Amino acid sequence: MTPVMANLLNIVGILVFVVFGAAMLTWVERRVLGIWQDRHGPNRVGPFGTLQIVADMIKLLVKEDWVPDFSDKFIFVIAPTIAMFVVVAAFAVIPMAPGVGIVDLNVGLLFFLAMTSLGVYAVMFGAYASDNKYALIGGIRAAAQMVSYEVFMGLSLMGVVMLAGSFDLRQVVLSQQDGWYIFPQFIGAFIFMMAGIAESHRTPFDLPEAEHELTAGFHTEYSGMKFAMFFIGEYVSVLLTSAMITVLFLGGWLGPDFAPPLFWFLLKTLILVLFMILIRGSLPRPRYDQLMSFGWKCMLPLALANLVVTAALILR
Amino acid sequence: MTAAFIYSLMFYFTAAIAVLATLLMITRHNAVHALLYLIISSLSMAIIFYLLGAPFAAVLEVIIYAGAVMILFVFVVMMLNLGHKSVEQEAAWLPAKGWIVPSVLAALLLIVLIAGLGEPENLRGVHLVGVKEVGISLFGPYLLVVELASFLLMAGLVGAYHLARQTTPTPKFDDSGTSTSKTQGDEA
Numbered sequence: 001m002t003p004v005m006a007n008l009l010n011i012v013g014i015l016v017f018v019v020f021g022a023a024m025l026t027w028v029e030r031r032v033l034g035i036w037q038d039r040h041g042p043n044r045v046g047p048f049g050t051l052q053i054v055a056d057m058i059k060l061l062v063k064e065d066w067v068p069d070f071s072d073k074f075i076f077v078i079a080p081t082i083a084m085f086v087v088v089a090a091f092a093v094i095p096m097a098p099g100v101g102i103v104d105l106n107v108g109l110l111f112f113l114a115m116t117s118l119g120v121y122a123v124m125f126g127a128y129a130s131d132n133k134y135a136l137i138g139g140i141r142a143a144a145q146m147v148s149y150e151v152f153m154g155l156s157l158m159g160v161v162m163l164a165g166s167f168d169l170r171q172v173v174l175s176q177q178d179g180w181y182i183f184p185q186f187i188g189a190f191i192f193m194m195a196g197i198a199e200s201h202r203t204p205f206d207l208p209e210a211e212h213e214l215t216a217g218f219h220t221e222y223s224g225m226k227f228a229m230f231f232i233g234e235y236v237s238v239l240l241t242s243a244m245i246t247v248l249f250l251g252g253w254l255g256p257d258f259a260p261p262l263f264w265f266l267l268k269t270l271i272l273v274l275f276m277i278l279i280r281g282s283l284p285r286p287r288y289d290q291l292m293s294f295g296w297k298c299m300l301p302l303a304l305a306n307l308v309v310t311a312a313l314i315l316r
Numbered sequence: 317m318t319a320a321f322i323y324s325l326m327f328y329f330t331a332a333i334a335v336l337a338t339l340l341m342i343t344r345h346n347a348v349h350a351l352l353y354l355i356i357s358s359l360s361m362a363i364i365f366y367l368l369g370a371p372f373a374a375v376l377e378v379i380i381y382a383g384a385v386m387i388l389f390v391f392v393v394m395m396l397n398l399g400h401k402s403v404e405q406e407a408a409w410l411p412a413k414g415w416i417v418p419s420v421l422a423a424l425l426l427i428v429l430i431a432g433l434g435e436p437e438n439l440r441g442v443h444l445v446g447v448k449e450v451g452i453s454l455f456g457p458y459l460l461v462v463e464l465a466s467f468l469l470m471a472g473l474v475g476a477y478h479l480a481r482q483t484t485p486t487p488k489f490d491d492s493g494t495s496t497s498k499t500q501g502d503e504a
Contacts, residue, residue, distance in 0.1 A: 117383025144391075
């Protein structure tokens with residue numbers, strides 16, 4: 001197989017995996033949450049309800065795709081595109097197995113952080129363009145929350161960078177052959193997971209779209225496929241955070257030899273996705289000021305302490 | 317078609333987008349549209365940094381300028397809630413007459429720039445500056461500048477804290493939902 005063919009296969013394969021996987025997650029989440037909460041979840045369409053996503057797709061495609069007259073139309077259309085684009089683009093730097101992965105950037109980890117920081121625009125522009133009070137309040141909440149949680153999302157990863165001595169994600173995985181970074185960097189992993197959930201604004205950090213007070217927050221005015229892009233973007237974000245934790249803290253594709261490396265990567269990612277769904281099913285939603293003060297007064301000092309202690313131990 | 321040709325094609329294409337986006341940013345009357353073009357401008361700057369062999373500077377451009385500074389700008393503009401009135405006002409502030417002198421000055425600068433630069437440097441064979449090199453030069457020859465920048469940031473932080481400091485104590489959140497001290501005072 002020529003290198004060009006291998007690259008093409010990688011690009012198309014990962015793109016299809018990410019988008020289809022995220023679509024499947026909408027079913028997995030509802031089904032698994034249902035079982036954990038002692039009910040059935042969607043189980044009517046197809047075997048075990050697996051064709052539920054097809055039904056959802058048909059519904060969303062035939063719905064009226066309404067752009068409000070009072071909205072800023074150009075920005076209104078571009079916002080969900082940004083939401084989808086940044087999370088899918090971030091997958092380009094994730095090494096899934098030897099030979100599987102789109103690009104090995106020497107600043108791969110920073111590329112991931114750059115893409116997540118651009119994700120705020122989707123929410124802010126969506127909220128601004130909607131010209132709706134609920135959307136605007138949701139957008140302002142989301143922007144403040146995401147900018148705050150980004151600060152220590154970056155800081156929590158610097159311990160791993162110091163241990164691996166590289167920003168290249170493939171190097172990070174290869175340097176974990178002696179032991180996963182989850183053990184020396186447990187605090188870093190915990191903070192990164194919290195920040196990752198906050199970045200994808202899922203429960204318990206879903207204040208930007210808290211339906212009990214803001215109808216649907218920043219995507220109140222969105223319908224049809226534009227709404228679906230925000231929605232699927234959130235699931236891609238969950239997948240992305242899980243994949244990043246796998247790569248940075250759980251040794252990526254490393255595992256016993258009896259199964260292919262890609263299997264270990266996917267298994268670890270799936271377990272983390274299920275864990276994030278379990279968090280959604282078990283934790284209540286905090287108040288907005290509690291959320292912000294938890295971030296700045298608890299997580300940020302913890303991330304800084306983790307960074308300083310790790311640096312001191314390495315330089316010892 | 318060689319790799320170097322594709323490379324310079326990418327460079328000039330990105331540079332054209334950067335210039336066009338910046339021009340559009342200046343001429344827009346709607347503040348949010350102007351900010352959108354400014355973001356595109358800084359994103360294309362990041363690609364130019366990358367093409368010139370500075371991937372670290374490229375990612376920092378996205379993380380800091382596009383991902384943090386611009387977000388605060390958009391945040392403020394959103395809070396101000398500028399409507400159609402401000403768009404009309406902006407349009408009135410930017411008459412065609414006002415463009416003459418700045419255009420002449422910019423054209424003069426462009427002539428100097430073209431005369432000064434002469435033949436463009438060959439884009440091939442650029443020296444790749446990685447994260448390690450940036451770190452070594454920041455904490456080696458430029459240590460004093462880094463320290464000065466940290467002074468400046470510290471001063472900004474202290475200033476922001478001072479401005480946002482609450483002079484009067486705010487009533488605590490009352491979980492029981494009954495009246496706070498302020499409403500009691502009004503009743504009295």
